[in-house]
Amino acid sequence: MTPSATDSPVPKGRSRRNFAGARPVMADVARLAGVSKQTVSRVLNDHPAVRPETREAVLDAMRTLGYRPSRSARSLASGRTRMLGVISFDAARYGPASILTAINTAAQEAGYLVSSIALDTADRDTVVEAVNRLSAEGADGVIAIAPQQWVGRALAETDVGTPLVVLESALDDSTPLVTGDSRTGARKATEHLLGLGHATVWHIAGPAGWTSADHRLASWQSTLQAAGADIPAPLAGDWSADSGYDLGRRLARRPEVTAVFASNDQMALGLLHALHESGRAVPGDVSVVGYDDIPEAAHLLPPLTTVRTDFAEIGTRSLRLLLDRIDGPGAPPRVDTLVPVDLVVRASSGPPRGR
Numbered sequence: 001m002t003p004s005a006t007d008s009p010v011p012k013g014r015s016r017r018n019f020a021g022a023r024p025v026m027a028d029v030a031r032l033a034g035v036s037k038q039t040v041s042r043v044l045n046d047h048p049a050v051r052p053e054t055r056e057a058v059l060d061a062m063r064t065l066g067y068r069p070s071r072s073a074r075s076l077a078s079g080r081t082r083m084l085g086v087i088s089f090d091a092a093r094y095g096p097a098s099i100l101t102a103i104n105t106a107a108q109e110a111g112y113l114v115s116s117i118a119l120d121t122a123d124r125d126t127v128v129e130a131v132n133r134l135s136a137e138g139a140d141g142v143i144a145i146a147p148q149q150w151v152g153r154a155l156a157e158t159d160v161g162t163p164l165v166v167l168e169s170a171l172d173d174s175t176p177l178v179t180g181d182s183r184t185g186a187r188k189a190t191e192h193l194l195g196l197g198h199a200t201v202w203h204i205a206g207p208a209g210w211t212s213a214d215h216r217l218a219s220w221q222s223t224l225q226a227a228g229a230d231i232p233a234p235l236a237g238d239w240s241a242d243s244g245y246d247l248g249r250r251l252a253r254r255p256e257v258t259a260v261f262a263s264n265d266q267m268a269l270g271l272l273h274a275l276h277e278s279g280r281a282v283p284g285d286v287s288v289v290g291y292d293d294i295p296e297a298a299h300l301l302p303p304l305t306t307v308r309t310d311f312a313e314i315g316t317r318s319l320r321l322l323l324d325r326i327d328g329p330g331a332p333p334r335v336d337t338l339v340p341v342d343l344v345v346r347a348s349s350g351p352p353r354g355r
Helices: 016-020 026-033 037-044 052-065 071-078 094-109 124-136 149-156 182-195 211-226 241-252 265-277 295-299 311-327
Strands: 083-089 113-119 141-146 164-168 177-180 202-205 259-262 287-292 305-309 336-339 341-344
Touching (some): 026 037, 026 052, 026 124, 037 052, 083 094, 094 113, 094 141, 124 149, 177 182, 177 311, 182 211, 182 259, 182 305, 202 211, 202 265, 241 259, 265 287, 265 295, 311 336
Parallel strands (some): 083 113, 083 141, 141 164, 177 336, 202 259, 259 287, 287 305
8 A cells, every 4th residue: 555645754853744744945954964054055056165974964855855946045055046035023114114115126226136024023933933934035135124122132042044134123243233313313303392492392202112212212311311401201102193192182281291202203193183182282382393204294284393214225224234244255243324314394393482
């Protein structure tokens, strides 16, 4: 009787599910042979530096698994796949979406394709799975848009095994970091409102644990402290216009509030709505400054004063850094790239009444 698939022996080191299910990939060969994926790639490329016994172990694992190199694997063996991986979180927000668009554009101009994975959660297992998927596809390098600090920690604990550039969260002393200059942006926003004559500035912060939100909060506090102004308790939003609206209703009931800096434009939009509903004029009663300069900011009523972040530049610089690491020998020292920001003054900010 011909044995069924379920009766087939399972090679040592392989689970039955992987052996009988998904097509084996380079990582499976490496695991069965007890070597790295780089060694498997060298065998595929007939690299002279591989020891004969190691080469035979890899070839034997390929035969056992019925492994056939995919197009990406063959490209990897020859040196390049011309494909880059991008891992993003909260990709629907304006900033990450704009960065991803810029990466795709710059990659296309450089002759690369981009494989993107958008994650809803940032636990270590999810990050590892995304990295492994991109690695199996043969990505020449990976860009991780990691706005939360715990995403950076998850990536730091993951053996990416390929050149990596990170946006927002620093990982270690070797991984390049690209980010907008949130500290300077928050300082400019706060100084602008103080310079108009406001006694202090209230703050609607982004969620704790997000690198940009934490940097803006800290810079807002230090700027008020340096000016000798009172530091009101910050209000924590979640980046959404709804949270800005809910917190704005609370601020609208406080007559002492004359200036508010919101950590992004969506929350500032909700704040404007709440102030309008409460009968508090902007900027006559309350001045408002946002952050990011979304395309709609210039068309709000009143047009929103905000901090402009060049997300396209962030995406382009991250792509250039990654290609430099792919092309360059060895691992160069980490390069921290702060992309400058600009304060865009519009009609939502002005001096307090009586000035």
